[in-house]
Amino acid sequence: MNLNDFFNELKRRNVFKGTVSYLIFSWVLLQVIAILSPIINAPIWFGKMILIILIVLLPVWICISWFFEITTDGIKKTKNVPKEKSITQKTGQKLNTFIIAFLAIAIILLFVDRFRLRSENNENAIALETKPDKSIAVLPFSDMSPNQQQGYFADGLAEEVLNSLAKINELQVTSRTSAFSFKNKKMDLQEIAKTLNVSYILEGSVRTQDSIIRVNVNLVETNGDNNIWSQTWEKELKNIFKIQNEIAEAVAENLQLRILDNIIPSVTESNTDAYTLFLEGRYIYQNNYDEESLQISEKLLQKSLAIDSTYAAALITLGNIYHTQNNYGIIDYEKGKKLTYEVAIKAIKADSTYAEIYAFMSLLSLEYENDIGKAGKLAQKALRLDPNNETALHRASEVALLRGNTEEAIAIHKRVIIIDPVNASNYYSLANTYYMAKNLKEAEKNIKESIRLNPDQDVAYSLYALILMNQEKYSEALEVIKKEPLAGFRLHTEAMIYHFLGNQEKSETALMKLIADHEKSWSYQIAATYAVLKKEEKMYYWLEKAHTHKDLGLIELPNEPMFEAYRNQAQFKDFIKKLGYKY
Numbered sequence: 001m002n003l004n005d006f007f008n009e010l011k012r013r014n015v016f017k018g019t020v021s022y023l024i025f026s027w028v029l030l031q032v033i034a035i036l037s038p039i040i041n042a043p044i045w046f047g048k049m050i051l052i053i054l055i056v057l058l059p060v061w062i063c064i065s066w067f068f069e070i071t072t073d074g075i076k077k078t079k080n081v082p083k084e085k086s087i088t089q090k091t092g093q094k095l096n097t098f099i100i101a102f103l104a105i106a107i108i109l110l111f112v113d114r115f116r117l118r119s120e121n122n123e124n125a126i127a128l129e130t131k132p133d134k135s136i137a138v139l140p141f142s143d144m145s146p147n148q149q150q151g152y153f154a155d156g157l158a159e160e161v162l163n164s165l166a167k168i169n170e171l172q173v174t175s176r177t178s179a180f181s182f183k184n185k186k187m188d189l190q191e192i193a194k195t196l197n198v199s200y201i202l203e204g205s206v207r208t209q210d211s212i213i214r215v216n217v218n219l220v221e222t223n224g225d226n227n228i229w230s231q232t233w234e235k236e237l238k239n240i241f242k243i244q245n246e247i248a249e250a251v252a253e254n255l256q257l258r259i260l261d262n263i264i265p266s267v268t269e270s271n272t273d274a275y276t277l278f279l280e281g282r283y284i285y286q287n288n289y290d291e292e293s294l295q296i297s298e299k300l301l302q303k304s305l306a307i308d309s310t311y312a313a314a315l316i317t318l319g320n321i322y323h324t325q326n327n328y329g330i331i332d333y334e335k336g337k338k339l340t341y342e343v344a345i346k347a348i349k350a351d352s353t354y355a356e357i358y359a360f361m362s363l364l365s366l367e368y369e370n371d372i373g374k375a376g377k378l379a380q381k382a383l384r385l386d387p388n389n390e391t392a393l394h395r396a397s398e399v400a401l402l403r404g405n406t407e408e409a410i411a412i413h414k415r416v417i418i419i420d421p422v423n424a425s426n427y428y429s430l431a432n433t434y435y436m437a438k439n440l441k442e443a444e445k446n447i448k449e450s451i452r453l454n455p456d457q458d459v460a461y462s463l464y465a466l467i468l469m470n471q472e473k474y475s476e477a478l479e480v481i482k483k484e485p486l487a488g489f490r491l492h493t494e495a496m497i498y499h500f501l502g503n504q505e506k507s508e509t510a511l512m513k514l515i516a517d518h519e520k521s522w523s524y525q526i527a528a529t530y531a532v533l534k535k536e537e538k539m540y541y542w543l544e545k546a547h548t549h550k551d552l553g554l555i556e557l558p559n560e561p562m563f564e565a566y567r568n569q570a571q572f573k574d575f576i577k578k579l580g581y582k583y
Contacts, residue, residue, distance in 0.1 A: 010066075013078060017095040018065035019058075024102045026054045031106070134255060135198040137174040138162040140183045141215075144207040154206040155180070156279030157215065157244065161202070164248035166388050171255065174198055175390050175420035193222035196421055202251060211272065213237050217247055219254055229254045237272045277304035278314040285321055291330050297321055312351035316360050319343040323363070329521070333550065337368055355386035362395040367552055371582040372402050390419055397429065403583060404559065406437035424454035428463065435467055436559045443467045462489035465497065470561070474500045488518040492525040496532045507533070519545075524553035528562045536566070543575055554579060 010016060033047050069078045070091050138161055141154040159176055166173040174196045182192050189201050204217035212234065219229040231250060233243045281300030284293055301318040305311065319340050326336030344364065347357045362378035365371045376399040382392035397412035413430040420426055427450035434443035447464045450457070461484035468477035478497050484490040491514035498507035511529055514522060527542035546554055557563060558576060566572045 013066055013069065014092050014095055015062060015065040017092055017099065019062055021095050021098050021102070022058060022061045024099060024106060026058075028102055028105050029054070031110075133199055134170055135172040135174070136165065136200040136202060136251070136255070137179045137192070137196045137198045138165065138202045139192070139204075140180050141203070141217075142205040144205045144214075146209065150206065150208050152280045152283035153208060153276065155183075155283055157206055157240070158204065160244045161247050164244060165202075165251060167386060168248075168252055169387060171252070172198075172419070173388065175423070177390075177423040178420045181422050189220055190222050190225060197418075199223060200251075200255065202247075204247075208237065211237050213240060213243070215243055215247075219251055237276075240272075240275060271308050274304045274307035274311060274314075277301070277307070278311060278317070281314075282317050285317060285324075289324065289328075291325075291328070294321055294325055294328075294330065298325075309346070310350040312347045312354040312357060315343045315347035315350060316354070316356050319347070319360055327552070340364060340368075353385060355382040355389045355392060358382035358385070359389055359391035359395055362392070362399075366395070366398065366402075366555065369582075370555070370580050372399055373582050375399050376403075388419060390416060393419075394429070397433070401433055401436060401559065402555065402581075406433060409433045410437070422453060424450045424457055424460070426450075427453065428457070428460055431467070432463060435463065435470075436556075436561065438470075438561060440467055440471050444471075456485065458486045459484070459489055462486070462493050465493045469493070469497055469500065472500075488514065488522040488525060491518070492522065492529050495529050499533055520549050521551075523549050524551040524557075528560065531562050531566065534565070539566070540571060540575070547575075547579065555581070 030047065030051060033050055067078060068075050071087060138158055141158040143149075143151045143154040158180075162173060162176055162179065165171055178196060189203075193199070193201055199222060201220045201222055202217060203220065204215060207214040213236070214232065214234045216232045217230065218227055220226065221228050229250065231247075233246070235243060277300050281297045281304060284300065285297040288294075288297075298318065298321050301314055301321065304314050305318065308314070322331070322336050322340045322343065325331045326333060326340065331339075341364065344357065344361050347354065347360075351357070358378045359382040362375045362382065365375035365378060375395060379392050379395035379399060382389050383396065386392065393412055393416045397409045397416070400406075400409035400412060410430065410433050413426065413433055417423075417426050417430065427446045431443045431446035431450060434440070434446060444464070444467050447460060447467060451460050451464065454460075461480055465477040465481040465484070468474075468480060474497055478494070478501070481490055481493045481497060484493070491510045495507045495511040495514065498504070498510060511526070511533075514529070515526055519526070523542055523546040527539050527546055530536075530539040530542060543554075543557075557579070558567075558581070563572070
């Protein structure tokens with residue numbers, strides 16, 4: 001057989017078409033695996049293993065195409081099929097159809113893959129948008145007053161300087177939570193800088209006596225521990241805003257940053273008493289959430305606003321206090337809601353350019369109005385005013401998650417972690433988003449980091465146990481949930497774990513105690529427990545209870561994996577509609 005005859009025989013036996021079909025099928029299969037692997041948590045070696053198998057089988061397939069033929073009587077050796085009875089032409093036509101169909105699928109998958117890669121690139125662009133050479137942490141200023149009772153004032157001044165610097169787009173400023181976590185800790189500045197991933201640290205001290213304030217600040221370049229600038233102010237307390245602005249401007253000048261007009265607020269003389277009361281009230285609120293502390297901080301903020309009713313920062317802090325009291329059931333729900341909106345409206349009238357107002361109103365839109373679309377617009381407005389506003393970034397990530405845009409939510413969470421790298425709650429939020437996206441490996445990694453940063457936080461062990469439970473690590477999950485401080489979450493998760501371990505008696509005991517002790521405040525969790533236990537009628541009963549009790553957990557219902565089995569039911573869809581969420 002000469003080369004030309006051999007080539008024609010290859011065509012007749014559909015070896016070329018069979019090989020092309022195999023290659024297209026293999027490519028489509030690999031694309032499907034690449035897209036689904038993150039969703040099903042496939043091991044990283046799975047795709048490579050399939051590729052190797054496909055490569056090894058290719059010559060086998062080519063040999064089969066040459067030596068065997070499909071006939072009306074089944075598969076036979078080609079040499080045993082007379083040419084006049086061969087149906088290779090019909091087989092070739094079928095292969096043509098197969099090739100066209102899989103090429104169409106391949107084109108669709110190509111677009112899906114491009115979109116996936118673009119989303120990943122966007123995520124990485126947001127998450128890795130760091131400027132380490134222009135990054136700074138403002139540490140809490142030391143209280144050098146004679147009686148050491150001006151800690152709230154020193155912290156307040158440092159925070160106001162931090163807020164001014166955060167408005168400079170060219171500068172990456174570590175958030176208050178992470179920077180202030182080093183308060184009263186004897187650590188080397190270089191060690192702090194390494195933890196926070198910053199190139200500069202601003203430290204200072206405050207001394208107040210009578211109506212005079214003395215402020216000393218140092219700007220340190222951490223690579224080499226060089227003190228590149230220091231200055232001392234000694235002025236009347238009424239000029240405190242001027243000192244804040246001068247510090248921010250001096251830092252920007254020394255870092256050779258360009259400050260746009262209106263980035264740093266114009267100097268205004270403050271009422272000393274109003275400002276001091278605001279700082280003290282905010283200090284107590286930021287460090288204590290018990291009922292007594294919330295009431296003390298509320299009274300201090302009210303006194304401050306009685307002196308200066310147009311101070312937007314004080315109004316929003318008071319609004320947050322009302323919102324927290326409402327969430328904890330300290331005040332009547334409707335009364336708390338009314339008070340919260342009243343101060344938010346006053347804050348907008350006082351200063352419509354203050355980003356924190358719109359971030360706060362975004363939260364109210366989510367929790368009190370079920371208006372996810374409005375919350376998203378308000379969060380974006382806050383970010384236009386202050387692109388690095390951490391509260392607004394949190395709201396934007398919540399909105400993205402509630403809309404089902406988990407990749408966007410994850411990207412925003414990663415951006416927040418860059419700004420606030422040692423805040424346990426940020427890693428918790430990222431872990432929860434990965435859990436909602438069913439990426440359990442990443443969820444587990446981030447919840448472990450959250451617990452490492454703060455082993456005593458509420459809810460973290462419950463989420464960790466849920467993540468383990470969804471990986472069928474039931475015994476490990478049971479050990480983890482025992483550490484959960486909040487009884488409601490602990491009982492909710494225990495009931496599910498014991499169910500999967502086959503101990504129905506303990507499962508029922510935990511669930512009955514959850515209902516007996518926390519019927520009103522944990523009705524959503526009770527419904528979720530029944531969902532996992534596959535007790536559908538009771539699940540819907542407790543969802544209705546949660547709706548009656550205005551349980552804020554219901555906002556997560558459309559995305560919560562525990563309700564996955566019921567999501568396509570007409571009754572479930574009707575209940576979601578009844579909640580009235582506006583997307």
